[in-house]
């Protein structure tokens with residue numbers, strides 16, 4: 001898979017050289033390229049923004065600069081992802097869909113964002129899809145952190161990136177639609193806190209049942225919206241008794 005990130009702060013994307021994403025890049029699983037938007041400016045000051053039409057505070061990123069950059073970077077069949085707090089929330093389902101893409105291009109906004117004609121223009125271009133996405137109901141200074149989130153959420157789903165693919169099966173926001181159960185490791189006692197006895201029992205059926213109960217209780221307490229969205233056909237008698 002190829003991912004291109006375009007930003008006026010390419011150094012912000014340096015962590016993409018680390019950890020599993022860095023390894024995926026080094027091994028060739030992920031072809032990730034970071035571009036400086038200012039390389040596509042034509043004036044002496046390398047200007048990327050201007051005042052908003054209609055007035056108001058802040059600056060808006062110019063469509064002409066973004067247009068030249070994106071014309072160069074977007075390949076055939078690319079998916080242009082534009083981070084914005086007014087976008088569709090990024091979810092695990094969306095990350096799974098995006099992991100099947102050939103090329104993702106992430107256009108990182110700054111200031112008051114990118115002139116709206118950019119998303120409109122490319123959504124009308126044959127062979128390009130455009131999605132405006134949000135990483136949560138809060139406002140950041142720029143799209144770079146959202147780009148880091150998107151790259152990591154997608155890259156870890158590519159075959160060969162996470163060492164044990166089974167780790168991806170029982171996670172929060174997985175097929176079960178639940179948050180993950182609590183996890184523990186050695187030592188069995190720490191600062192007066194004990195590991196739940198059932199996890200030391202070696203009794204696999206009991207452990208599985210305990211984990212399922214914990215996942216259900218935790219999801220009900222923290223994310224009732226996820227419980228409401230569960231398919232009742234996937235619940236057993238024990239689940240319903242909780």
Ligand code: SAM
Nearest residue numbers: 083084085109113134135139140141142143146
């Ligand atoms: N004026 C914009 C608004 O109210 O919707 C906020 C612009 S914000 C200061 C600058 C940039 O940060 C945005 O263009 C976007 O790239 C990024 N950004 C901020 N919050 C975000 C979020 N929750 N999700 C994704 N991107 C975000």
